[in-house]
Amino acid sequence: MTITSETVSPAVPAQWLRGPMRLGVMWLALFGLSALLAWALEMVHLPAALLLGPMVAAITLASSGLTSANHVLPRSMGLPRVIFALAQSVVGTMIATTIPVETLGGVLQDLPVFLFGVISVIAASAWLGYALTKRQVLPGATAVWGSTPGAAQAMVFLAEANGADMRLVAVMQYLRVGMVAAGASLIARFWLGAPEVAAEPINWFPAPDFALVQALGLMAIGMVLGRVFKLPAGEFLGPLLIGTALQGFGLISPEVPHWMLALAFAVVGWTIGLRFTKAILLHAWKALPRLVFSILMLMALCAGFAVLISVTMDVDLLTAYLATSPGGADSVAVIAASSDVDIAFVMAMQTLRFILVLISGPMIAKFVAKKVGALAQG
Secondary structure (H helix, E strand, O other), X not given: OOOOOOOOOOHHHHHXXXXXXXXXXXXXXXXXXXXXXXXXXXXXXXXXXXXXXXXXXXXXXXXXXXXXXXXXXXXXXXXXXXXXXXXXXXXXXXXXXXXXXXXXXHHHHOHHHHHHHHHHHHHHHHHHHHHXXXXXXXXXXXXXXXXXXXXXXXXXXXXXXXXXXXXXXXXXXXXXXXXXXXXXXXXXXXXXOOOOOOOOOOOOOOOOOHHHHXXXXXXXXXXXXXXXXXXXXXXXXXHHHHHHHHHHOOOOXXXXXXXXXXHHHHHHHHHHHOOOOHHHXXXXXXXXXXXXXXXXXXXXXXXXXXXXXXXXXXXXXXXXXXXXXXXXXXXXXXXXXXXXXXXXXXXXXXXXXXXXXXXXXXXXHHHHHHHHHHHHHO
């Protein structure tokens, strides 16, 4: 028997991989690649490694070209909206547990300094976002959300709820988090002589207790606010704001287990990554030099604000630099905890900025989008 191209059809693997089996194979590949990348990023102490690993894995699969060419990766591969909403509620609860409410009392003692530091950073990031939007580096208000100096997860959720492209927002946010964290670590370690950050052991599976019950209650509140009352990003903002307030009054002390947080980060990463296409990646790659330049400008401006605070107030330069740093508060907290700085000052300014960003972020993004739109029409 002569073997021809008709005898051995390239469609056989595709037939074998159709239906549930194909989905199962691709999800196993996604799980495995996500775990490998998350582990590798954790080894180099990259901030948000548990989210970035799954996101990069999902981007790799979604943009591989297998979707349209060989039909290996199903177009329908994605997560139900309710799963993403649940992940948002987990992240919102987690952030609520990390906001040091007690440090906000120190804000009142030096209110002008804190307001200067916070408003200056927000204004600088808004200006850079406006410049990127005006030059059409990114579409719509995406650049504003991407430039906003707050918790990266929060900005991605809020951007998605307000109609911005969460994929490009995520690229900007996590690029900035990585660059700022690297810069702060290098400055603390080599310029000002702070010791290296020592990784703390993680208890992945703590015994269930009442703190977990309280966390689950906050997550349920978030799901109700988002699903029933249709509040924008309610699944995220509900647990965050209510949890922070109740902790401030000493009524609750919730804790989110690390395994649950890792799953939530993975879901967020997959939800973002699976939406990527080759066209989106190409657009982000072309915009990368300008994005990096804008982040470096923001870091330089924040360093200038830190110098002003250090010169005019009785605050050492490293404390002022970490307080005005436009990266994630979690990575800044780790660096501050291992350095000889005023941790209360650093976290108070970071927390105050995060709260003000939550309030002002949507208004600034809409204002910039409207302003740029008016200029384009004129």
